[in-house]
Amino acid sequence: MIRIEQVSKTFGQGKNSVVALAPLDQFIGEGEFIAIVGPSGCGKSTLLRIVAGLETATEGRITLGTSQLKRPVGFVFQDAVLLPWKTVAGNIRFPLDTSGVPRKVGDRKVEELVELVGLQGFENALPKQLSGGMKQRTAIARALADDPAILLMDEPFSAVDLMTREGLNDELLRIWQATGKTILLVTHSVEEAAYLGTKVMVMSARPGRLRKTYDVALPSPRTEETKTSADYLDLVGELKHMMRDADR
Numbered sequence: 001m002i003r004i005e006q007v008s009k010t011f012g013q014g015k016n017s018v019v020a021l022a023p024l025d026q027f028i029g030e031g032e033f034i035a036i037v038g039p040s041g042c043g044k045s046t047l048l049r050i051v052a053g054l055e056t057a058t059e060g061r062i063t064l065g066t067s068q069l070k071r072p073v074g075f076v077f078q079d080a081v082l083l084p085w086k087t088v089a090g091n092i093r094f095p096l097d098t099s100g101v102p103r104k105v106g107d108r109k110v111e112e113l114v115e116l117v118g119l120q121g122f123e124n125a126l127p128k129q130l131s132g133g134m135k136q137r138t139a140i141a142r143a144l145a146d147d148p149a150i151l152l153m154d155e156p157f158s159a160v161d162l163m164t165r166e167g168l169n170d171e172l173l174r175i176w177q178a179t180g181k182t183i184l185l186v187t188h189s190v191e192e193a194a195y196l197g198t199k200v201m202v203m204s205a206r207p208g209r210l211r212k213t214y215d216v217a218l219p220s221p222r223t224e225e226t227k228t229s230a231d232y233l234d235l236v237g238e239l240k241h242m243m244r245d246a247d248r
Contacts, residue, residue, distance in 0.1 A: 001030035001182050002051065002150065007060035009046050019207035020046050023060060026201065026210060033176055033183045035193035037243065038203025044186040047208070048075075048152045051184065064149065074143030074181075076153040080135035082127040088138050089114065089123040095145045113141040116175060133164040140175065153185040157192075169196060173222060190239035194232055195222060202242045211242060 009021040021043035028034055036044050049055040051062055052073050082091045089110050096106040114123055117137040127135060136156055143151060157165040169192060176183055187193050193200045200214040218231055226232050 001032070001064065002026075002028040002184075003063045004028075004047075004051075005060050005063070007047070007050060007057045007062060009043065009050065009055065010058045021050075022207040022209045024208070024210050026213065028182060028184070028199075030182055031180050033196055033198045034185070034201060035197030035199070036184065036186045036201045036203065037188065037190055037193045037239065038208060039205045039243070040188075041206045042203040043206065043208030044203055045154050048154055048184060048186055051150070052152055072146040072148040074146065074148035074151045076136070076139050076143045076151070076156045078155045078158055080127070080132075080139040082135060082138060082142075084127050087124050087126055088119055088130070088134075091127070091138055092141045092145055095142060099146065109145060113144055116144070116178065117141045118171065131164070132160040133168055136160070136168060137171065140172070144175075144179065144181075149182065151181045151183045153183065155186055155188065158188070165192075172196065177221070190236055190243060191227075194218075194235045194239060195226065200235075200239060202239065211245075214239070 004024060004026040006023045006025060007021065008019070008023045011018045011020055020041075024047070036047070038044050046055060050057050052075050054075075083094065086094065092110050092113050093106050096109060101109070110123075114120055117140055119134065119137055119141070122130070122134065127138075130138065139156070140151075157168050160168065172183075173196060185193075185196060194216065197216050200216060202211045202214070203209065204211050214235065216235065218226055218229070218235075
């Protein structure tokens with residue numbers, strides 16, 4: 001699905017240059033859920049932005065299948081970044097309107113997405129009337145509006161409280177299973193990474209290098225009982241150990 005080949009990123013030039021991301025290789029299969037962890041400033045978000053086309057790699061390339069990555073990519077940021085004057089439905093419809101999707105087709109799509117993210121009854125609410133979790137659900141629905149092949153998520157739940165975050169984790173797993181999307185999630189929480197991912201990529205301190213990719217063999221569906229299983233706790237412990245080493 002995604003082939004990352006020797007992708008690196010350097011900001012600036014000469015003495016003022018900063019290597020944010022060292023050459024990195026990774027293959028991501030269709031429908032996988034990839035969680036990316038690593039120290040602050042190690043290039044996790046930069047990698048996502050390169051995949052999204054928001055940044056240009058200094059070297060290397062990213063391909064989708066056998067062609068250059070051109071199919072729509074959905075992006076969910078740390079802040080929901082909703083248009084404050086538009087309703088939930090209006091925010092979700094926004095990318096459809098800008099793409100010229102007919103109104104009736106867009107209305108049906110918005111209705112499907114509202115149901116998918118569990119926001120029925122809030123279609124006409126403005127962002128200021130929503131909780132943090134509801135704002136992020138709206139942002140996820142908006143990112144899915146163009147039916148992207150890939151959903152990129154840059155610490156989308158870091159600003160909400162723990163209980164809301166855990167609930168959103170379960171919602172995200174449900175959405176992933178319902179849509180079959182390929183998801184790349186950046187997070188600072190190894191617990192979240194282990195719970196959500198089919199694979200976990202561990203990055204080193206800057207310049208960011210891929211230290212190791214873990215295959216997560218936890219059974220699905222994942223539930224609260226998953227978090228008390230020996231396999232989950234062992235994986236969390238191993239990820240924490242790798243993260244401590246990554247800071248050195």
